[in-house]
Amino acid sequence: MFEAYIFPILLVTGCGLLLSAILVIAAKFMAVKTDETYELVRAQLPGVNCGACGYAGCDDYAKALCNGAKTNLCIPGGDSVSAAVSKVLGVEAADVEEQFAIVKCGGNCDATDYIMDYQGVKTCAACNSFYQGRVSCSHACLGFGDCVLACKYDAIHIMNGIAVVDKSKCVGCGMCARECPNHLIDIIPTTSKVYVSCSSHDKGAQTRRVCKDGCIGCRKCEKACPSGAISVTDNLAHIDPQKCTNCGICAVECPTGAIKVYPI
């Protein structure tokens, strides 16, 4: 009786009790102190680990916040996260400068052509490493959508051969910008409405030959801009968002339509 029934039961129960006792004791002695504010701060962050704040991820940023980093660095979270984090930490909330992504290429299927029938691995990175990509312009959007895969907010899509950002969904985290092998994606403040949709540093004639929409570096916009926000360097116009007043004169003046006003 004892051998057959009671001893096994006692053995298993004893094992269970012993192990649970060991675990309880271990939990007491081995407990690693986690900072309570860290947990609270971390819970407020969006958790997409985009790195727009300049830290390695949300965990890292939360750690830095506990040690006194600025609360307005989380761009996907925007003002609400900044306010929530500031509340937890007991500091004054700072406004987040909200940003969104723009694709500095207008070379869609109407404006430019493919120079090869590319059959390789279907990513921009792979295509770009093969004779600088399938598009006639070597600074063009390749249209395989590496940026689309990187986006966690479904805010960027391939339309008519190029990537187009949906401003209403974009939070400006910059994950797409890091994926683009041609570095075509720029993050600008949401207040900006005018941007240059070209990244080609080629001479005007060359740009013109390969794309109808490219910036040819004619400097018309530079002269037309009333606030002096545009400068043309290396055959490419650049708008300084700090000086730009979004008047849109440059977009009207541009002979190729390379300067665009949002919404297009």
Place this chain on the structure above:
Amino acid sequence: MEFAKNMMIILLTAILAENFILTKFLGICPFLGVSKKLDSAVGMSAAVIFVMVIATAVTFPIYVFLLDPFELEYLETLVFILVIAALVQLVEMVLKKFMPALHRALGVYLPLITTNCAVLGVTMLDIDNWDPSISFGVSFGNALLYSVGAGLGFMLAMVLFAGVRSRLDSEKTPKCFQGMPITLIAAAIVSVAFMGFGGVVDGLFK
């Protein structure tokens, strides 16, 4: 020489001929779940090797000195699961306290495999392979070696399959095969390939 040969036989048997995933079909869940990316596959396998070895190190003596003398072999499954689950929890705490770097590397995978069938399987197979006529020291060593081999075999299968899956991702599969179906078919083909290792180990050391 005889000793080294024995070790090689045990290791290679566990890795190739009796690969846990591909010929014994244990641990299919992590095999399909975590093999999407190479680095997570390696992390998971490292955690599995680690847990398999410590689980064997604890359960083998328990069986030999506690269950077997009292003729309680039928409690094997129950006691082993209990011990392994508690042990992994304990190890996780110890790692967190004393080796935070290792804890971060194995991180999420450790609690996942507390009750994994591959881990339980390796401890029970060790018991099956146990020969009471051999001294405890040698059979314990063999059991540990077998669990290391099983873990390495797990890692081999995971790494191989992570490669297969990354290729699959960039292929255009027919719609009805997308996702799980093509993954399972690929797993079956890899498994068939591993069946070919069947007699290799015995033949190698003839």
